[in-house]
Amino acid sequence: QLFEAKTSLSQAETRHALQLQQAKAQMNNMVPKEQFEQLQTSLREEQCKAQQLQEKLRQQAEQTCRQLVRTQKEHEHLLQAAVEQAKGLEQSLRSADVVLAERAAQLKDAQAQLSRNKLLIEDLREENRRFAMALQAAELKQKCTEEKKQLLEDQASALKQLLRKITPASLS
Numbered sequence: 001q002l003f004e005a006k007t008s009l010s011q012a013e014t015r016h017a018l019q020l021q022q023a024k025a026q027m028n029n030m031v032p033k034e035q036f037e038q039l040q041t042s043l044r045e046e047q048c049k050a051q052q053l054q055e056k057l058r059q060q061a062e063q064t065c066r067q068l069v070r071t072q073k074e075h076e077h078l079l080q081a082a083v084e085q086a087k088g089l090e091q092s093l094r095s096a097d098v099v100l101a102e103r104a105a106q107l108k109d110a111q112a113q114l115s116r117n118k119l120l121i122e123d124l125r126e127e128n129r130r131f132a133m134a135l136q137a138a139e140l141k142q143k144c145t146e147e148k149k150q151l152l153e154d155q156a157s158a159l160k161q162l163l164r165k166i167t168p169a170s171l172s
Contacts (some may be wrong), residue, residue, distance in 0.1 A: 005053050009053050
């Protein structure tokens with residue numbers, strides 16, 4: 001709009017200059033008073049239009065300037081908010097990294113403990129297996145011992161009976 005207004009103003013000024021030259025030439029050629037007055041009126045009207053256009057251009061320039069200032073302030077505000085948000089996100093990311101590192105260390109410790117526990121369980125299973133075998137052998141030995149004991153008791157009982165029989169006979 002500004003460009004169009006400037007162009008229009010420039011054209012109007014050119015027309016006025018031509019009209020003024022024509023008027024002067026006509027005055028030199030004895031321009032009639034009525035035509036001269038018309039040209040003067042036309043010139044005044046064109047000058048008034050030019051002034052109006054200049055005022056309109058000035059107002060538009062001021063309005064555009066104010067709008068640019070508002071837009072710049074808004075952009076600065078948005079930029080500052082974005083910077084603050086980025087700082088907050090960066091801090092959150094650092095905190096998350098710290099927590100993640102701590103959790104990773106805990107998991108590593110837990111994994112090491114789990115490995116130690118697995119080895120301990122294997123050792124306990126092996127020891128349990130040895131105890132079971134020893135218990136089985138002890139039970140077998142106890143059974144054999146009980147059987148021998150029973151055999152010896154039976155033999156002792158038979159000997160006692162034999163001695164009871166023999167003792168009265170030898171006394172007599």
